[in-house]
Amino acid sequence: SNYAVSYLEKNGIKLLTGAKIAKIEDGAVVYKDAEDAEHKVEASTIVWTVGVSGVDVIKDSGMEARRNRVMTTEFLNLEDHPEAYFIGDDSAIIPAGSERPLPTTGQLATAEGGAVAFNIASALAGTELKPFVYKSAGTVASLGQNHGIAQVGSRKFKGVTASLIKHLAADRSFMEMGGLKTALKKGSL
Known part of the structure; x- marks a missing residue:
């Protein structure tokens, strides 16, 4: 992260950490600093990125949720409705020994999909469900077309x-989801 911050700053990007967006105005962002003082940053283009949360229908459904994400069991289903499975950005699973849900990533959703398919087939066959255990393949982030940061293991x-x-x-990902034809058409192969 230090490398990424340094790279962005060297390329004219100023990061404001700990700032809380108060409002967006036409051509400006108004934020509050740690002392609750308001500041305004004028810009012709504003890009606001925030953490992922699920859709409001989750919150309004009465299911146990965290940031509008349905809390699932270790089998990726609901405690009160074991026949209902949730995966992807609208679901949350907290691994044993952790206090936070796993991150909402495509890598996680893909792994959850395979696990849920197995568990649905097991439930229909009347056999034992398998707990979902996530093993990240790593993390990558782009810092431009030909620059980035990554951690693998x-x-x-x-x-x-x-x-x-x-x-x-x-x-x-293209290969796993769409096969060779899609990977050749959409990927950089």
């Missing part, structure tokens, strides 16, 4: 090498 990468890892990860 305990190894960390930056620059062009990390960008290559990002492209390979995308190609792998």
Whole structure:
């Protein structure tokens, strides 16, 4: 993260951490700092990125939720309705020994999909369900077309090498989801 912050700052991007957006105005963002003082940043283009939360229908449904994400069991189903399974951005599972749900990523959703398919088939067959255990393949982030950061296992990468890892990860996703034809058409292969 230090490398990414340094890279962004060297490329003219100013990061404001700990700032709380108060409002968006035409051509400006108004935020409050740690002392609750308001500041205004004028801009012709405003990009606001925030953490992922589920849709309001989740909150309004009466199901146990956290940030509008349905809380699932270790089998990715609901405690009160074991026949109902939830995966992806609208679901949340807190691994044993952790206090926070797993991150909402495509990598997680793909793994959840396979686990839920297995558990639905097991439930229909009357056999034992399998607890979902997530093993991350790593994390990558782009810092431009040919620059990035990555961590695979305990190894960390930056620059062009990390960008290559990002492209390979995308190609792998295309291959897993759509097969070779899709990977060749959509990926960088």
